[in-house]
Amino acid sequence: MSKLSSIQDAVQSIENGALLALGGNALHRSPIAFVLELIRQEKKDLSLIKTAGALDVDLLALSKSIRSVYAGYIGFEMLGLAQNYRKGVQNGEITVYEHACASVIAALRASIYGVSFQPINGFDGSSLPELTGLIKWISCPFTNKKTAVVAALKPDVTIIHTNIADEKGNAYIDGSVYEDLIMVKAARRTIITTEKVISSTEWKEKPQIPGFLVERVVHAEKGAAPGSCAPLYTIDDHEVHSYLKNPKKYLERKVAVSHV
Amino acid sequence: MSNVITVEPADYMTVAMARIIQDGERIFHGVASPIPAVAIQLAKKLHAKNAVYLSIAGYVDAVPSQFSHTSTAGAHLGEGAVSEFLLSDIFDLSARGELDVAFLGGAQIDQYGRINLSAIGSFANPKVRLPGGAGSAALLPTVKRAILWKTTHDKRSFVDKLDVITAAGNTAYVITPLAIFKRGNQGKLQLYSIFPYSSFDEVVEHTGFPIEKHDHFHKFHPITEQEFTILQEIDKNNTRFSEFR
Numbered sequence: 001m002s003k004l005s006s007i008q009d010a011v012q013s014i015e016n017g018a019l020l021a022l023g024g025n026a027l028h029r030s031p032i033a034f035v036l037e038l039i040r041q042e043k044k045d046l047s048l049i050k051t052a053g054a055l056d057v058d059l060l061a062l063s064k065s066i067r068s069v070y071a072g073y074i075g076f077e078m079l080g081l082a083q084n085y086r087k088g089v090q091n092g093e094i095t096v097y098e099h100a101c102a103s104v105i106a107a108l109r110a111s112i113y114g115v116s117f118q119p120i121n122g123f124d125g126s127s128l129p130e131l132t133g134l135i136k137w138i139s140c141p142f143t144n145k146k147t148a149v150v151a152a153l154k155p156d157v158t159i160i161h162t163n164i165a166d167e168k169g170n171a172y173i174d175g176s177v178y179e180d181l182i183m184v185k186a187a188r189r190t191i192i193t194t195e196k197v198i199s200s201t202e203w204k205e206k207p208q209i210p211g212f213l214v215e216r217v218v219h220a221e222k223g224a225a226p227g228s229c230a231p232l233y234t235i236d237d238h239e240v241h242s243y244l245k246n247p248k249k250y251l252e253r254k255v256a257v258s259h260v
Numbered sequence: 261m262s263n264v265i266t267v268e269p270a271d272y273m274t275v276a277m278a279r280i281i282q283d284g285e286r287i288f289h290g291v292a293s294p295i296p297a298v299a300i301q302l303a304k305k306l307h308a309k310n311a312v313y314l315s316i317a318g319y320v321d322a323v324p325s326q327f328s329h330t331s332t333a334g335a336h337l338g339e340g341a342v343s344e345f346l347l348s349d350i351f352d353l354s355a356r357g358e359l360d361v362a363f364l365g366g367a368q369i370d371q372y373g374r375i376n377l378s379a380i381g382s383f384a385n386p387k388v389r390l391p392g393g394a395g396s397a398a399l400l401p402t403v404k405r406a407i408l409w410k411t412t413h414d415k416r417s418f419v420d421k422l423d424v425i426t427a428a429g430n431t432a433y434v435i436t437p438l439a440i441f442k443r444g445n446q447g448k449l450q451l452y453s454i455f456p457y458s459s460f461d462e463v464v465e466h467t468g469f470p471i472e473k474h475d476h477f478h479k480f481h482p483i484t485e486q487e488f489t490i491l492q493e494i495d496k497n498n499t500r501f502s503e504f505r
Contacts, residue, residue: 075391122398125428
């Protein structure tokens, strides 16, 4: 059976309060078309997992769709702070579970390995373990060495944007894969948005994501814009600046019509 | 030389970083790091041809034909690379003690080279929520040498007490528009070098923690013509200035 889905149906399958992992890194290949549809359908109380997030998280903060964020970094790099995320946290609307990017990965790996926590080297001298409760110190049962462990993070749904996918869910990322493959393997279910849909008999590339791990495939051309999707398009600086200048106006314009 | 070329603080910071990189070292930079990205290429064209360049893009030894003013996490930083080595691989490399250099930043930096990228005010009720430390809480304690940099040098940035300790560990150098600090006795940062337009008194005036001079304190050796020529070739579109706003 084909796994192809409209973006509307795919988003309807997301429950309020769900824990979502969003693929990509900073302004690169994050599932922006999907995020905008989450906002159109007024999803609430979402929790997000990212290593480094930017517009995706800030849009969902602006629309007051999120309750908490598990991430190492949320910002627009050289363009500055993620202002709506920042305000949401400062107002007490969003809880920040600040990780290191490495401990987001470790927490996802725990889920991949089917265990409830993962040892990680790091965090000595950092206040984050105490402040977030996400990292605890244990004594290694074999060596007695003091070791940091991080609680597992198991996304209800991982959403990643890819370059090519087929009707069976096999998907290929051209360019940087970031943490997407880890997010897919850790999740209860995965939704792919993709620039191009082909038939599973047409592959010239080797898909990194096997279809059996994927529940739905959504055709979403320019689905990462105004972020990049290499090698098809780079960051649309003009659009990103227009967002930063007037986020509400940008969101109203984008929510009014789906381009997918 | 100063009558030949106009040299800006961003140039000094870039050259200072490049000079610290040693041949053969494995080097990483993360998000929002245009000066380190350029400095690594500069070092690889000068004295560190065998340095191994790693970045979030997930490739080894890329030779980007240009840099972005917006981001240092994009796939453009894979240009010219031969093999893949993902961000998760880089964290693992550092965790097992095999990453030589990481470039990290801080909204606040204290005299022990610890950083705050989490919040101004308290973590739970922040006055300003900051982006977060990205890789730093895992990298700073495990990398062999961390090089910190900050494009503003003032008492709000270089503080006696951090609002939140996001990360602590193996800070070796801190590079600012005025000076270079080096970790010395008792793990404290000491003033190691000052740029030609800067002075000891100016650094003291703009730093929130007590300044000690390093045993090898010196005026920064002028940027050579070769360094400046190659720097301009590498960073044709002047991204090293994009952190100065």
